[in-house]
Amino acid sequence: MLSYEAKIIEALRRSNGNLSTQELTRKAGLPKTAVIKYLATFKMSGKADFEDVGSSRLWRLITPVKSETTAGNEELDKVLKKFMEDADLTGFAVVNREGSPLSAILPKNIAPERLGTLPSLLFDVGVKSIELTDLKEFYRIIIEGSAGRVFARQEGKVLLIAFSKPDAMLGPMRLETEALAKKINEILNARESSDIQKQKPSRKSEPITSQNQKATSLQKSMQG
Amino acid sequence: MKEENIPLEIKAFFKFFPGQTLLVKGKPGTGKTIFAFEILRDVCDERNGLYFSTRVTPDKLYELFPWIKDIVPEKNIVNATPNKILKVFGSETELIKRPFDFGSALSFFKMLYEDAEDMDNPMVVIDSWDAVLSYINLKNQGVSLTQNLCELCHEVGTHLILISETADQTLLEYVVDGVVTLSDTEIRGEAVDGQVYSEQLSSRTARQIELNKLRGVKREQKSYVFTLENGRFRYFPPYSRPTIPRLDPILDIDEDHRSSGIKNLDNITGGLEKGGITLFVVEHGVGLRYVPFLDQIAMNLCNKDIGVVRVHSIGASLLKDYELFNKVDSLYQFKPKTWITWRLEKLFPTTSDYMDFLEVTKKENSEILELSLMESRKEYAEFLEQLRGKHSSIVEFLGLDTFETLYGADNTLKLLDEAISRAVENKEALIAVAKRGMKSVEMITKLANVHFVFKDIMGSMFIYGVQPRTGLFNISSDEQGIHLTPVV
Numbered sequence: 001m002l003s004y005e006a007k008i009i010e011a012l013r014r015s016n017g018n019l020s021t022q023e024l025t026r027k028a029g030l031p032k033t034a035v036i037k038y039l040a041t042f043k044m045s046g047k048a049d050f051e052d053v054g055s056s057r058l059w060r061l062i063t064p065v066k067s068e069t070t071a072g073n074e075e076l077d078k079v080l081k082k083f084m085e086d087a088d089l090t091g092f093a094v095v096n097r098e099g100s101p102l103s104a105i106l107p108k109n110i111a112p113e114r115l116g117t118l119p120s121l122l123f124d125v126g127v128k129s130i131e132l133t134d135l136k137e138f139y140r141i142i143i144e145g146s147a148g149r150v151f152a153r154q155e156g157k158v159l160l161i162a163f164s165k166p167d168a169m170l171g172p173m174r175l176e177t178e179a180l181a182k183k184i185n186e187i188l189n190a191r192e193s194s195d196i197q198k199q200k201p202s203r204k205s206e207p208i209t210s211q212n213q214k215a216t217s218l219q220k221s222m223q224g
Numbered sequence: 225m226k227e228e229n230i231p232l233e234i235k236a237f238f239k240f241f242p243g244q245t246l247l248v249k250g251k252p253g254t255g256k257t258i259f260a261f262e263i264l265r266d267v268c269d270e271r272n273g274l275y276f277s278t279r280v281t282p283d284k285l286y287e288l289f290p291w292i293k294d295i296v297p298e299k300n301i302v303n304a305t306p307n308k309i310l311k312v313f314g315s316e317t318e319l320i321k322r323p324f325d326f327g328s329a330l331s332f333f334k335m336l337y338e339d340a341e342d343m344d345n346p347m348v349v350i351d352s353w354d355a356v357l358s359y360i361n362l363k364n365q366g367v368s369l370t371q372n373l374c375e376l377c378h379e380v381g382t383h384l385i386l387i388s389e390t391a392d393q394t395l396l397e398y399v400v401d402g403v404v405t406l407s408d409t410e411i412r413g414e415a416v417d418g419q420v421y422s423e424q425l426s427s428r429t430a431r432q433i434e435l436n437k438l439r440g441v442k443r444e445q446k447s448y449v450f451t452l453e454n455g456r457f458r459y460f461p462p463y464s465r466p467t468i469p470r471l472d473p474i475l476d477i478d479e480d481h482r483s484s485g486i487k488n489l490d491n492i493t494g495g496l497e498k499g500g501i502t503l504f505v506v507e508h509g510v511g512l513r514y515v516p517f518l519d520q521i522a523m524n525l526c527n528k529d530i531g532v533v534r535v536h537s538i539g540a541s542l543l544k545d546y547e548l549f550n551k552v553d554s555l556y557q558f559k560p561k562t563w564i565t566w567r568l569e570k571l572f573p574t575t576s577d578y579m580d581f582l583e584v585t586k587k588e589n590s591e592i593l594e595l596s597l598m599e600s601r602k603e604y605a606e607f608l609e610q611l612r613g614k615h616s617s618i619v620e621f622l623g624l625d626t627f628e629t630l631y632g633a634d635n636t637l638k639l640l641d642e643a644i645s646r647a648v649e650n651k652e653a654l655i656a657v658a659k660r661g662m663k664s665v666e667m668i669t670k671l672a673n674v675h676f677v678f679k680d681i682m683g684s685m686f687i688y689g690v691q692p693r694t695g696l697f698n699i700s701s702d703e704q705g706i707h708l709t710p711v712v
Contacts, residue, residue, distance in 0.1 A: 020379065021379055021380045022379070022380060022381060025380075030342075031342035031343055031344050032343060032344055032345065032346060032380060032381075032382065033337040033340060033341075033342055033343045033346050034337075034342050036330065036333050036334065036337060036380060037333075037334050037337045037338065039330065040327075040330040040331050040333065040334030041334065043327055043330060044331070050326070056379060057326060057379060
């Protein structure tokens with residue numbers, strides 16, 4: 001049986017963005033109070049929004065843009081999609097240390113090509129600020145604007161960038177991304193081990209130290 | 225069947241459109257909260273009411289108004305704390321940067337419904353809206369937020385009642401669909417020809433509901449009187465003269481007091497005092513609507529085989545459907561033929577011509593009046609004597625305005641004095657009716673043991689006691705006869 005939330009999303013998805021609140025209540029077959037509660041939550045989290053059409057307001061889902069990701073990242077995509085559904089976020093991106101997106105679901109207002117420059121920019125600002133203030137090690141950076149927040153953190157092999165509405169709670173976001181980062185690293189580690197196994201008979205794999213050197217050089221170039 | 229406790233215009237207002245917003249204004253203690261609950265009870269489906277309160281806890285609310293439990297379940301009584309409101313709208317500084325929009329209204333309703341039961345057809349009361357606005361420092365500038373709330377209510381078909389502690393006119397009135405004001409109002413006795421009656425010096429308090437604005441609804445009346453008796457709001461619709469049903473007799477209260485046949489009146493007066501005069505003064509605007517009240521008193525006495533003689537007030541016996549004399553055996557009307565003026569009445573083409581004749585007769589031919597009066601008194605005494613043989617006791621109902629019209633003010637007092645003597649001698653009750661405007665009325669009130677006044681207020685009939693002093697009572701009637709409801 002579908003949850004209230006799923007029923008509303010399903011009704012919105014089917015309507016293709018032209019349902020008033022009253023119609024949505026009818027289509028979803030839910031109590032009026034429940035629909036209003038969920039619509040308010042969707043609006044706050046950026047999942048749905050309304051548009052003034054004449055004297056009424058029509059609701060539509062805000063579909064985040066799925067950016068192109070490298071092949072073989074289906075498992076990552078799945079994890080990310082699930083995470084987006086549960087968390088109060090408008091978008092999320094996983095970028096490797098080279099700055100290439102592994103998987104990303106971006107807010108509608110952010111074009112995928114911007115993702116190329118965003119990670120280095122964030123880290124540039126973050127790391128330089130850390131150096132100037134002598135805060136030692138760089139963990140995370142939070143940028144707040146009137147229309148939303150960007151939260152970025154480095155964790156193992158990846159950079160995580162989360163996008164949220166301005167009033168989203170920071171505490172839960174921090175904890176949730178921490179858990180997600182662990183999971184992503186586990187997936188990447190598992191995949192890496194399996195790649196090494198596959199490559200063994202044909203050619204000599206690149207030593208880990210070499211990979212680490214590459215990552216360090218990227219980080220240095222970001223810092224520099 | 226539900227009682228009609230709120231004005232029909234209010235019911236029509238909420239039926240007119242599914243998402244109506246009503247602003248209920250009034251100073252503290254005027255009954256706004258009870259009124260809002262009474263609307264919920266009348267308009268709202270079971271368990272679909274939501275009460276957002278800045279001042280009352282569920283326990284206290286249920287203790288005060290136990291009858292709302294079925295309509296507003298405990299989960300739907302939301303305690304409106306400043307923190308809760310600020311969480312929705314943010315601090316004052318944030319509000320300046322981010323003006324209210326439809327999203328703000330949506331967030332507000334999300335907060336209302338957060339812990340409430342699921343409702344298909346919710347009806348929301350916010351008590352008080354002033355307090356909510358003051359939490360976010362918008363006391364006088366809440367129009368934008370209110371407008372967005374109204375728009376949301378229209379859009380989703382949810383009725384909303386906003387309660388305001390101020391009776392002054394504000395800009396909010398322009399954005400809501402309806403406005404009513406509850407207030408206390410001072411009711412005073414009438415003055416005629418500039419003469420001040422002793423009872424006018426003190427006033428009675430009535431509660432008033434004013435229908436200032438009800439979009440889409442025709443107002444039958446602009447204002448009504450209401451009561452909050454037993455923690456319930458009940459308005460008083462216009463009163464038309466009912467026919468009194470035949471009721472079981474109510475036994476005498478004690479040796480010295482007969483029951484009036486109206487239980488509420490007995491509770492107030494202790495019954496009709498034997499050997500004393502119970503006076504009813506009828507104010508302008510009441511018309512003949514007081515007559516059924518006296519009918520019920522008369523019928524109760526008749527049902528106990530007491531003979532009742534009625535000398536009617538002017539016009540009282542002219543009611544087209546007046547069938548009381550056919551219904552009750554021991555009720556007698558006295559209109560003797562020897563009363564010269566009544567005999568002459570038919571000779572005049574109009575009532576006005578007849579009244580002019582009486583005035584001239586009173587001034588220029590007083591001997592005719594005196595003769596007529598003497599004949600009448602003799603005939604009336606004989607009539608009473610005959611009845612005493614038939615009944616254990618006789619109670620007289622005297623329309624004193626008839627006496628004054630026929631024989632003048634001085635003779636009216638003389639006739640009344642004789643009637644009082646008879647009542648004392650026979651140890652029997654005496655009922656008298658006087659009309660406001662009579663020259664003798666002030667003197668008559670001084671003779672009365674019990675003195676009540678019939679008054680029309682906003683189309684409804686009321687009675688209040690001057691002796692003993694009481695507040696206002698509304699007069700209504702049903703198959704159980706006359707009821708008096710205190711205006712509290």
